[in-house]
Amino acid sequence: MGLTKSDLFTKEQNDLANMAKAIAHPARIAILQYLVKKNACVTGDLVEELGLAQATTSQHLKELKNAGIIQGTVEGASVCYCIDPKVWKQYKNVFHTFFGEVKIEDSSCC
Amino acid sequence: MGLTKSDLFTKEQNDLANMAKAIAHPARIAILQYLVKKNACVTGDLVEELGLAQATTSQHLKELKNAGIIQGTVEGASVCYCIDPKVWKQYKNVFHTFFGEVKIEDSSCC
């Protein structure tokens, strides 16, 4: 079917899954790392950096923007992208909480 | 095409993307949370807990096992699953590093 049954799960579970999905592609990871490193850049730079077609790069940027983790501002003919620090921290916290909330014993299995 | 061009990216980027993909579904999040809470449990418990069909649940368990984050041991007719603490910590570290390696200034955009 390909249609996730979101109604079976809590908002927190769906939210975390969507956050994970936002970064579940190496191109999007690469975009985020580049933005962190360079602080900000325009689409054309990312097209060069990634080696993907312009249309594909634009699509990944759109997904990251929809996820809220980056923001783009028009600068003449170009669009300048950067990390949204507020959302970035939120991601950081959510993942940290998920992985850290309970300590796992070192040989807990049956 | 639906085929990620993995060769364009580093091993680290592909690895992180795959780790994110492993938890990029609310059912898999729910499975992990349940395993953390209960420490260990058999497939049947998870089928009840999730509300998904047995086949679907088994498929999600397989993906988590392939990702290495859980392990299953046969116990008579049942299979007992639990978190792999070593891999869990690895996930925790990788995500923590990714989100925390560089501090983002609070108004860095153009």
Add this chain to the structure above:
DNA sequence: AAAACCCATCGTAATATTGCGATATGGGTT
């Protein structure tokens, strides 16, 4: 041994994702 149970896998259908060429849009330039 038969019945009942637990679980993985197969096969299939529906939907989502990835990627790119082509096209559109909106600046800037001459």
Add this chain to the structure above:
DNA sequence: AACCCATATCGCAATATTACGATGGGTTTT
């Protein structure tokens, strides 16, 4: 205005994911 440049979006093809019923191989129970 005519012309480039930078991006976004559309439309399409290929592949991946999600979900479930059905089947099959074990294990326990009767």
